Every structure is written in structure tokens, then in C-alpha cells.
Amino acid sequence: MEAAGNGEHRKGLWTVEEDLILMDYVKVHGKGKWNRAAKFTGLKRDGKSCRLRWMNYLSPSVKRGAFSEEEDDLIIRLHKLLGNRFLFNLDIRTPTSCAFGQNELWWSLIAGRIPGRTDNQVKNHWNIHLSKQLGVKGKYKIGDSSSEFSKKPEGDFNIKSSSNDRLIPSNKTEAELQNVLEGSHEKAKEITSTQEPILTSDFYDPYLYAPSLMELLDESLDFLWHDF
DNA sequence: AAATCACGCAACCGCAGTGAT
DNA sequence: TATCACTGCGGTTGCGTGATT
Structure with a gap:
């Protein structure tokens, strides 16, 4: 995936490294303030993308796999x-x-x-x-x-x-x-x-x-x- | 083996609501 | 009161992958 037009934010699928960075951040600082999370971690993602990734994928409460x-x-x-x-x-x-x-x-x-x-x-x-x-x-x-x-x-x-x-x-x-x-x-x-x-x-x-x-x-x- | 197609899913986009300053 | 940042939502897009030709 290429970076966004302004070169500031990456788009597309998240890498394992990015996931780990975000998970570490949430572990320490908790959820919320996603824009700050993006800046703090140095992830080249915008806050919305971080939030979405956490809510839809990384959160421990998210159940993976087929629907029963x-x-x-x-x-x-x-x-x-x-x-x-x-x-x-x-x-x-x-x-x-x-x-x-x-x-x-x-x-x-x-x-x-x-x-x-x-x-x-x-x-x-x-x-x-x-x-x-x-x-x-x-x-x-x-x-x-x-x-x-x-x-x-x-x-x-x-x-x-x-x-x-x-x-x-x-x-x-x-x-x-x-x-x-x-x-x-x-x-x-x-x-x-x-x-x-x-x-x-x-x-x-x-x-x-x-x-x-x-x-x-x-x-x-x-x-x-x-x-x- | 290569090309094409179809499907499933993750991620993006635009908009609106809310709360803080 | 106005503005801004943050959050949350539904709709849509497009990539990855397996199936088919």
C-alpha cells in the first residue's frame, strides 16, 4: 500500500509491526485519544485508522472466525x-x-x-x-x-x-x-x-x-x- | 501454468454528534 | 457562542485469495 497523497499517513492493510505498536500503546495508555496515539507511537496512520484497527481487529474482545x-x-x-x-x-x-x-x-x-x-x-x-x-x-x-x-x-x-x-x-x-x-x-x-x-x-x-x-x-x- | 473471475474481508470515506476549551 | 478535536456510525471501496477456465 502506498502512502496517502500528502505523504503523512499510510493507508491500506496494517502490518504486524504496526499492530504491535498500537497494542503496546493501548496497554500502557488505554483506549481513546487516537490522534494522540498515532502521534505518540510514530505510526504513520491517522487517529481514525488507529481506532478502527483496534475496535475491529486488535481488541481482545473481538471474536475472530466464522459466525455460528x-x-x-x-x-x-x-x-x-x-x-x-x-x-x-x-x-x-x-x-x-x-x-x-x-x-x-x-x-x-x-x-x-x-x-x-x-x-x-x-x-x-x-x-x-x-x-x-x-x-x-x-x-x-x-x-x-x-x-x-x-x-x-x-x-x-x-x-x-x-x-x-x-x-x-x-x-x-x-x-x-x-x-x-x-x-x-x-x-x-x-x-x-x-x-x-x-x-x-x-x-x-x-x-x-x-x-x-x-x-x-x-x-x-x-x-x-x-x-x- | 497463466489468466480471469468471484468472493470475503479489512479499511477508507464522509458525515454527524458530543464535549472541551 | 464558536471552534475544534475526538468519537462513532453506515456505506462503499478495493485488495487478497481461492476457484475456475
């Missing part, structure tokens, strides 16, 4: 939950639905529920493997009403096969899951109807609803994750 069936299944479930149940079907024409539903993919949120996997890993895995496996044409985007994914019938997700049954919490049934999701939908409506959006000059600030909705979403995800 359980992980695949969970990704599919979460993707479905975030895309079709919670967000896309949240048929409220408010700033919130715009903020959370239009062309947004919450890979970080999904990845956060899969121990050891990064958003980048999950995103790549979805785009390369799972989207094909599910017959999704192109790259699915939450909020894209024309996407093949959003039109998929329930049964096509292969989430009820015997090998995957354990992914449903032992003390909860699909019907209960449905109830929780419906409840989330209702709660979300409530939140968006009771919280006054603040109107700035000529647009709503969509993120003003975020905290309540994020908590609500987390509750729904906890339901999925609980008892694993």
Missing part, C-alpha cells in the same frame, strides 16, 4: 426486529419515524447484542452471506419499502427450525414475542405523541425523541437476549 448458526440466527432476528417490526412498521409520520426509519441500518445496535462481534463484521456478514441466504436482492435498507426483504413472508426466515429453537428464550413463546413487539409499537406511538418536538427554524429536530425510543428498543432487545 446461533449468531446468524440472532442477526436475522435482530435485523427483522429493527427493520420490519419496530422501525419500518412504525407507521407514524413523525420526525421520529424519519429519523429512525429512513435509510438507517443499526449495525452497531445489532452488533452490540452479539458478544465479540463488531458492527463491521456484522455488516459484512449480512451483506455477503445472510442477504443471499435470505434471498434479499441488493443491500437491504431499513425504511426502503420497496426492498425485497421487507416483503418477505414470515416463514421465509427459517427461524423456527428445530436447530434454532433455542434462540427463543425458554420461558417465552413466539406469541409472547409478538406481544412484546406489538407493545413496543404502541409505546413508541405513545412516546412520539406525548413528546413535543421542538421546532427550529424550518425543520423538526428528530433526535429529541431518541432517548425514550432507545430505551424502548433496548427493552425489546433485552427480551430477545434474556436467558441465553
Whole structure:
């Protein structure tokens, strides 16, 4: 790989030596302040590159190797939950639905529920493997009403096969899951109807609803994750 | 054996949010 | 209040490698 145009920062794949230098730095100074890390270590990388390398590869919490069936299944479930149940079907024409539903993919949120996997890993895995496996044409985007994914019938997700049954919490049934999701939908409506959006000059600030909705979403995800 | 193709993954890019000064 | 550095995210790109011709 060649250096960047200004000759200051290297680009491309990291070498073993660079990895070791960055790991040593983090060992001593901890994570964060990546720009300073880049300067301090003498690495010819920018801070963003250092951060990305650590978060996606060097961090001990990152799990390497192939995704398990359980992980695949969970990704599919979460993707479905975030895309079709919670967000896309949240048929409220408010700033919130715009903020959370239009062309947004919450890979970080999904990845956060899969121990050891990064958003980048999950995103790549979805785009390369799972989207094909599910017959999704192109790259699915939450909020894209024309996407093949959003039109998929329930049964096509292969989430009820015997090998995957354990992914449903032992003390909860699909019907209960449905109830929780419906409840989330209702709660979300409530939140968006009771919280006054603040109107700035000529647009709503969509993120003003975020905290309540994020908590609500987390509750729904906890339901999925609980008892694993 | 060489050339081409397809796939998987790591890394980059651009943008936005947040906090410090 | 304005500015800047830092952080985090999703989308995209392009390299490495194995399979195929």
C-alpha cells in the first residue's frame, strides 16, 4: 500500500509491526485519544485508522472466525426486529419515524447484542452471506419499502427450525414475542405523541425523541437476549 | 501454468454528534 | 457562542485469495 497523497499517513492493510505498536500503546495508555496515539507511537496512520484497527481487529474482545448458526440466527432476528417490526412498521409520520426509519441500518445496535462481534463484521456478514441466504436482492435498507426483504413472508426466515429453537428464550413463546413487539409499537406511538418536538427554524429536530425510543428498543432487545 | 473471475474481508470515506476549551 | 478535536456510525471501496477456465 502506498502512502496517502500528502505523504503523512499510510493507508491500506496494517502490518504486524504496526499492530504491535498500537497494542503496546493501548496497554500502557488505554483506549481513546487516537490522534494522540498515532502521534505518540510514530505510526504513520491517522487517529481514525488507529481506532478502527483496534475496535475491529486488535481488541481482545473481538471474536475472530466464522459466525455460528446461533449468531446468524440472532442477526436475522435482530435485523427483522429493527427493520420490519419496530422501525419500518412504525407507521407514524413523525420526525421520529424519519429519523429512525429512513435509510438507517443499526449495525452497531445489532452488533452490540452479539458478544465479540463488531458492527463491521456484522455488516459484512449480512451483506455477503445472510442477504443471499435470505434471498434479499441488493443491500437491504431499513425504511426502503420497496426492498425485497421487507416483503418477505414470515416463514421465509427459517427461524423456527428445530436447530434454532433455542434462540427463543425458554420461558417465552413466539406469541409472547409478538406481544412484546406489538407493545413496543404502541409505546413508541405513545412516546412520539406525548413528546413535543421542538421546532427550529424550518425543520423538526428528530433526535429529541431518541432517548425514550432507545430505551424502548433496548427493552425489546433485552427480551430477545434474556436467558441465553 | 497463466489468466480471469468471484468472493470475503479489512479499511477508507464522509458525515454527524458530543464535549472541551 | 464558536471552534475544534475526538468519537462513532453506515456505506462503499478495493485488495487478497481461492476457484475456475
